[in-house]
Amino acid sequence: MTTQKNGTVFIEISDFLLNCFLRSPNWQVWLSLPLSLLFLLAMGANAILLITIRLETSLHEPMYYLLSFLSLLDIVLCLTVIPKVLAIFWFDLKSISFSACFLQMYIMNCFLAMESCIFMIMAYDRYVAICHPLRYPSIITDQFVIKAAIFVLSRNVLMTLPVPILSARLYYCRENIIENCMCSNMAVSRLSCDDATINRLYQFAGGWTLLGSDLILIFLSYTLILRAVLRLKTEGAMTKALRTCGSHFILILFFSTILLVFILTLVAKKKVSPNVPILLNVLHHVIPAALNPIVYGVRTKEIKQGIQRLLKKSW
Structure with a gap:
């Protein structure tokens, strides 16, 4: 299909091709097995966690509702990215339509921002639990969770909506090969015949506004939790307080460490293989999702006991 703009004739393209590891195709062979295992682990572990929290009345508390929200986000992110990546690895199904590409772009941006926001709210939950334990039941209530969920959805749905819209409005008339395993905003807009400066600026400003503000608040x-813990004089109180927020802190490390390494490799892209940022981008959508429910299941006594009770009932 052809179109004309400013006197120049363009040949419009109707779909994109995802080339994951164009320079090192053998990466796909050895990566497909661990990636599929991580995907199954993420789906299974998050499903078990959601079922446990849903069926165990003792877990019907605000903290576990927030954890359920996090598991739902992990499941959607995995389903949005990993099946398509595996289809490319196994069946060479590289083609993706415009609408599917921009939908994937939106879900990735929106749900990653929502995960970051959930971590921030969970950090506030731990702050109240340790620094204001007597007020915790009156502050962290079911109503608080509902308001927090509305805030997470409204903030991130609206703030990330311009990302796919700005990309979709561009003209794509030359190459249609995306050098990535997914439809990231920059990888897609780079193929456009138009100036994508606005896309880059919004991606940068929006990303640092959402993720940056969450990380600062976390x-x-x-910092306030650590200061309060160091003031505790009761024997064993410090250990108990640190154990209370240990699981959550580990989850934040999973999320932020891979994201930080990914950003650093993009900044130093001339010094690292082009495949490294692509690999980190894929892993960031599956490793935290696979490990989050396991960390909470292993480190949280109530969840561990709830899973054990469900297993006994099923047998």
Whole structure:
């Protein structure tokens, strides 16, 4: 299909091709097995966690509702990215339509931002639990969770909506090969015949506004928690307090470490293989999702006991 703009004739393209590891195709062979295992682990572990929290009345508390929200986000992110990546690895199904590509782009941006926001709210939950334990039942209530969920959805749905819209409005008339395993905003807009400066600026400003503000508040919460813990004089109180927020802190490390390494490799892209950012981008959508429910299941006594009770009932 052809179109004309400013006197120049363009040949419009109707779909994209995802080339994951164009320079090192053998990566796909050895990566497909661990990636599929991680995907199954993420789906299974998050499903078990959701079922446990749903069926065990003792887990019907605000903290576990937030954890359920996090598991739902992990499941959607995995289903949005990993099946398509595996289809490319196994069946060479590289083609993706415009609408599917921009939908995937939106879900990735929106749900990653929602995960970051959930971590921030969970950090506030831990801050209240340790620094204001007597007020915790009156502050962290079911109503608080509902308001937090509305805030997470409204903030991130609206703030990330311009990302696919700005990309979709561009003209794509030359190459249609995306050098990535997924439809990231920059990888797609780079193929456009138009100026994509606005896309880059919004991606940068929006990303640092959403993720940056969440990380600052998380850091502030844990600074206050650490200060409160160091003031505890009761024997064993410090250990108990640190154990209370240990699982959550590990989840934040999973999420932020891979994201930080991914950003650093993009900044130093001339010094690293082009495949490294692509690999980290894929892993960031599956490793935290696979490990989050396991960490909470292993480190949280109530969840561990709930899973054990469900297993006994099933047998």
